[in-house]
Ligand SMILES: O=C[C@H](O)[C@@H](O)CC(=O)C(=O)O
């Protein structure tokens with residue numbers, strides 16, 4: 697019931713410079729996160745982070761180990777962050793039930809043996825976006841609502857980047873081994889995320905864009921500051937960001953996105969900024 701639909705190997709920045717549009721999309725864009733009644737992941741070789749989604753409709757979906765892990769259970773050597781962007785869900789962890797409303801998150805620690813995801817109402821199915829990273833310690837499972845988030849208010853209406861960063865799975869809110877996750881929401885009229893752009897070679901990152909109105913898209917920028925490229929991203933698609941890459945986007949309409957990171961440290965503020973006037 698749990699599948700790896702694709703594996704992504706780490707790309708060298710010198711190779712990236714020669715990629716055409718198709719090659720860029722093949723390596724960095726994840727076009728399909730949610731499939732009804734399936735749990736799917738893309739297994740990346742960036743910190744071995746797995747990026748995926750579960751969309752239960754009319755039956756519970758069981759999180760199972762995948763061949764890439766050669767493990768008995770999915771979480772034998774991993775931790776998992778889950779954020780629901782759909783209808784209400786029930787998450788069952790080793791017999792304990794957690795209700796997960798839309799925009800609520802849950803951290804599932806290493807060692808959980810039985811994990812299932814179910815929709816409360818199949819007509820309004822849950823959409824559970826997930827990031828998983830290798831873990832060396834079993835921290836307790838913890839549900840995190842928006843009210844529990846650590847909130848950063850950044851940007852301004854004048855520069856079209858007025859946004860609220862809800863840090864859901866971060867130190868101070870939840871204890872994790874290397875995972876950090878959160879949801880960034882825009883004020884009406886603002887469309888630029890992560891401006892000024894930044895890199896953090898200590899951590900990989902994945903961006904998942906959603907809430908995009910029909911016929912709109914996000915233009916996601918990547919690459920080192922002196923060698924940028926863009927990817928046109930549709931609703932409910934994700935981008936994998938290598939350690940050498942900036943990650944920032946502008947929408948043709950307002951949207952919401954989930955960011956997730958793993959790597960060397962757990963310091964959200966560890967960023968190297970690149971001012972717009974210096975980009976190439
Ligand atoms: O390293 C941190 C991540 O790139 C995001 O949290 C940035 C973000 O949501 C934003 O500025 O809009």
Ligand SMILES: [Zn+2]
Nearest residue numbers: 894896901943
């Ligand atoms: Zn970042």
